[in-house]
Amino acid sequence: MSMRSISSGTSRVFSDAWPAVTSISALILAWEAYVQFSGISPTALSAPSRVLIQGFEQREALASHTLATLQATLFGFSCSLCAAFLFSLLLDFFRPLRRALFPVFIITQTLPLVAIAPLVVLWFGFGLTPKIVLVALVTFFPMLVALVQGFESTDRDIEALLASMGASRRRIFVAARLPSALPYFFAGLRISITYAVVGAIFAEYAGAVRGLGIYILNAKNNFRPDLVLAAVFVSATLTLCLFGATVLLQRLAMPWARIAEFKP
Amino acid sequence: MSKARLELRSVSKRFDDLEVLADVSLSVQPGEFVSILGPSGAGKSTILQLLTGALRYDGGSILCDGAPLESDSHRFAFMPQRDALMPWRRIIDNATLGLEVQGMSRAAAREKVQPLFAEFGLAGFERHYPSQLSGGMRQRVALLRTVVQQRSMLLLDEPFGALDALTRAKMQRWLSGMWTRHDWTVLLITHDVREAVLLSDRIYVLSPRPASILRHYDIPLPHPRPPAGDATLPAIEADILQTLLTLEE
Ligand SMILES: Nc1ncnc2c1ncn2[C@@H]1O[C@H](COP(=O)(O)OP(=O)(O)OP(=O)(O)O)[C@@H](O)[C@H]1O
Ligand SMILES: [Mg+2]
Numbered sequence: 293m294s295m296r297s298i299s300s301g302t303s304r305v306f307s308d309a310w311p312a313v314t315s316i317s318a319l320i321l322a323w324e325a326y327v328q329f330s331g332i333s334p335t336a337l338s339a340p341s342r343v344l345i346q347g348f349e350q351r352e353a354l355a356s357h358t359l360a361t362l363q364a365t366l367f368g369f370s371c372s373l374c375a376a377f378l379f380s381l382l383l384d385f386f387r388p389l390r391r392a393l394f395p396v397f398i399i400t401q402t403l404p405l406v407a408i409a410p411l412v413v414l415w416f417g418f419g420l421t422p423k424i425v426l427v428a429l430v431t432f433f434p435m436l437v438a439l440v441q442g443f444e445s446t447d448r449d450i451e452a453l454l455a456s457m458g459a460s461r462r463r464i465f466v467a468a469r470l471p472s473a474l475p476y477f478f479a480g481l482r483i484s485i486t487y488a489v490v491g492a493i494f495a496e497y498a499g500a501v502r503g504l505g506i507y508i509l510n511a512k513n514n515f516r517p518d519l520v521l522a523a524v525f526v527s528a529t530l531t532l533c534l535f536g537a538t539v540l541l542q543r544l545a546m547p548w549a550r551i552a553e554f555k556p
Numbered sequence: 557m558s559k560a561r562l563e564l565r566s567v568s569k570r571f572d573d574l575e576v577l578a579d580v581s582l583s584v585q586p587g588e589f590v591s592i593l594g595p596s597g598a599g600k601s602t603i604l605q606l607l608t609g610a611l612r613y614d615g616g617s618i619l620c621d622g623a624p625l626e627s628d629s630h631r632f633a634f635m636p637q638r639d640a641l642m643p644w645r646r647i648i649d650n651a652t653l654g655l656e657v658q659g660m661s662r663a664a665a666r667e668k669v670q671p672l673f674a675e676f677g678l679a680g681f682e683r684h685y686p687s688q689l690s691g692g693m694r695q696r697v698a699l700l701r702t703v704v705q706q707r708s709m710l711l712l713d714e715p716f717g718a719l720d721a722l723t724r725a726k727m728q729r730w731l732s733g734m735w736t737r738h739d740w741t742v743l744l745i746t747h748d749v750r751e752a753v754l755l756s757d758r759i760y761v762l763s764p765r766p767a768s769i770l771r772h773y774d775i776p777l778p779h780p781r782p783p784a785g786d787a788t789l790p791a792i793e794a795d796i797l798q799t800l801l802t803l804e805e
Contacts, residue, residue, distance in 0.1 A: 449640035456608035456634035457657040457705065467653075471644045548644050548685040 338518035347522030353507070358526050360502035364420060364492040365534070368427025369485065376432050380439035384469070385461075390440075401433050405491070409498035418501050426495040431484040438480025442473025475549070478542040485538055489531045559622040561586045561709055561741050562607075567616035569602055570766075576602050578766035580616075584709065584743055589735055589779075591744045591752040593796065594762030595803060600745045601637060604711050607743075608634045621708070633707040637714050639698040641686040647697055648673075648682040654705035669704050676700045677730075692723040699731070709741040717747060728754055732780040749800070753793045754781055761799055771799060 320340045326332075327339035334342060347354060383390045409426060416422035446469045454464045496505025504523050511519035543550060560583040569577040576599040584590045594600050605611040606618065609627040618625040625631065633654065641650050651672075652665035660668070673679045676696045686694055695715055702710055715731075716724040728751050735742065735755070746752050752759045759773045773792055781789065 447640060449636040449638050450642060452605075452608070452610055453634065453636050453640045454653075454657065455610060456630065456632070457654045458628075458630040459657045463657065467657075468642070471642070474644070546644070548687065 335515055335517060338521060343518050343521045343525065346516075346518045347525065350519060350522065354522065354526055357502055357504050357507040357523070358530060360500075361489070361492050361496065361504040361527070362530060364423035364495065364503065365427055365488045365530075367420065368424040368492060369431055369488045371424055372428035372431040372484070372488075373435060375428065376435035376439060379436055380443065383436075383440055384443050384465070397433050397436060400429060403429075405430065405494050409494050412495065413499040418499055422498075423492050423495040423500070423503070427488045427491040430487045430491040434484045434487065435477075435480050438476045439473055442476030443469045445476060446472040474542075474546055478538065478546070481538045481541075482535060485534045486531050489527060489534065493527060560584060560619070561588070561621060562743065563619040564603075565617045565619070567603075567606065567613050567618060568766075569599070569606060569611065569613050575766040577613075577768075579768040580762075581769060582760050582772070584741060586741055587739060588757045589740075589742045589744065589755055591746055591756040591759045592762060593746060593749060593752050593759055593800070594767065595764050595800065596747070598762045598765055599767040600762065601713055604634065604713055604743075604745060607632055607711055631707060632709045632711045633702045633705040634711045635698050635702040635713060635715055638718065639686075639694045641694055641697060641701075643686050645686075646682065647678065647684050647686065647689070650686065650697055651700045651704060653701055658705070669700070672700060672704065675734075690723075691719050692727055695719065695727060696730075703738070703740065709743060712742060712744045714745055714747060716751065724748075724751070729780065731755065736779045749793050749796050753789050753796070755779075759796065761796060764803060770803070 324340050327334075327337060338346075379393070383393065405426075408429070409422075412422045412425050412429075416425060443465075450468045450472075451464055454468055459467065492503070493505040493508070496503030497509055498505075500506045504527050508520050508523045511517075511523065562584040564580055564582050567577060567580045568575075580599075580603065582590070582592070592600055592603065602611065606613045607625070609630065612627060620629075620631050642653070645653070648666055648669060649662070651669045652660075652662060655665035655668065656662055670682070673682060676699070678693065678696060678700065681689065681693065686697070689697065699712075699715065702712070716727050719727060732755055734740075744752070744755065753775065756775060758775065761770045761772065762768070763770045773796065775789075775792060777788065
């Protein structure tokens with residue numbers, strides 16, 4: 293792809309982001325005004341300006357905890373992606389497995405995170421492992437469903453055509469079913485990446501050495517709502533960045549889906 | 557008569573309790589353009605699926621160049637009812653699909669297909685994606701993808717069915733010209749009586765389901781046929797139309 297299309301893409305991202313930036317700014321201004329004029333105690337609700345200043349003072353601690361969370365998120369999510377892809381292959385090539393395994397996967401989705409997180413920490417300790425497990429647990433199923441659905445969305449005519457050409461089952465999968473699943477895959481990716489961050493923070497909250505979750509817990513126990521909010525801002529920003537990265541990845545992986553931009 | 561490229565003898569096919577083909581016999585000689593006309597749902601696409609090996613027939617026999625057709629021989633190049641272009645492949649890579657499946661490298665396949673783009677009216681569109689092309693151009697890509705496979709016969713399932721009337725008329729003339737210049741053997745499925753009459757050496761008319769061959773028409777006129785050239789063409793067209801209309805009653 294050309295430089296031009298990348299830069300035209302980014303400028304479009306900015307023009308698309310405009311309304312969101314405006315509404316969020318308005319919200320923050322209103323909040324600041326409310327805290328300034330209502331006289332509410334800063335231990336109950338801190339003004340955004342205070343959150344910003346305190347957060348900036350704590351920037352080194354925040355950064356190192358954020359890095360830990362990011363690491364857990366990305367590791368866990370990668371594991372979950374690999375597992376989801378392997379299982380989606382299995383389910384696609386051996387159809388009967390679907391009826392056997394899907395109920396099991398659905399059950400894993402009904403487990404409440406609040407109950408599971410402490411158990412996972414109990415089993416795997418305070419290191420990286422429980423976070424990876426928890427992130428994988430919350431993102432595996434959405435990714436698996438997205439992939440299986442994506443494979444199923446393949447145009448029957450394209451498959452019949454490939455078969456008439458003498459293509460093997462594997463060939464049909466690679467040439468037709470895999471690319472057909474891409475839009476579903478990326479839709480699943482966008483949803484799951486937000487779950488992944490929440491999953492990691494939950495795991496840390498249940499017990500960890502480092503990470504935004506444990507930072508939030510400590511700040512709360514020290515009656516520092518400003519620092520709790522600072523950590524929340526950071527995690528929201530982190531989620532947004534990861535979300536943006538998946539959007540960018542999709543644009544790179546599916547150039548045919550945005551050709552309307554430079555249609556002759 | 558020489559050995560037929562394709563011969564169906566009393567072929568029958570049923571899906572569970574739905575009898576689709578009752579008794580279909582037809583033949584296509586090398587270099588011939590043969591059409592099958594029939595009401596919707598008669599089983600026209602089913603006949604092509606038997607030939608591509610996607611389905612097995614229940615009774616009768618199918619011979620290709622005198623020998624029984626093996627279901628995994630892939631003797632024919634097939635163009636499905638909708639164009640079935642892959643949206644994620646560029647036009648040139650859609651055109652090379654069949655060659656790649658046959659084991660040719662993508663680079664070699666591109667080299668082989670490239671010179672045909674001009675003749676198919678697609679020059680300059682090699683690097684485009686299918687969604688950037690008009691309906692008529694997409695059909696030409698699909699046809700290009702079909703002919704480059706260099707199989708012994710082309711199976712075309714209503715190639716122009718989805719086009720507007722004007723584009724369809726243009727594409728029919730274009731196909732007629734292409735067929736005259738190349739040594740293609742074609743079996744065409746169509747709903748369009750005029751299309752069949754304009755293009756074919758022989759036309760088979762199918763009865764409604766369960767299908768058998770109701771009549772066939774030989775049209776021994778030279779190609780390409782001018783739209784208002786010969787008085788026999790409209791006469792045959794009217795006759796076939798009459799046959800199809802009485803079927804409906
Ligand atoms: N795989 C299948 N299983 C069961 N029934 C089928 C299958 N394929 C086709 N049929 C049925 O066989 C009949 C003939 O289908 P076919 O697609 O061959 O018709 P057609 O003549 O090509 O129709 P059209 O002109 O609308 O394309 C239809 O009633 C269809 O529902
Ligand atoms: Mg059909």
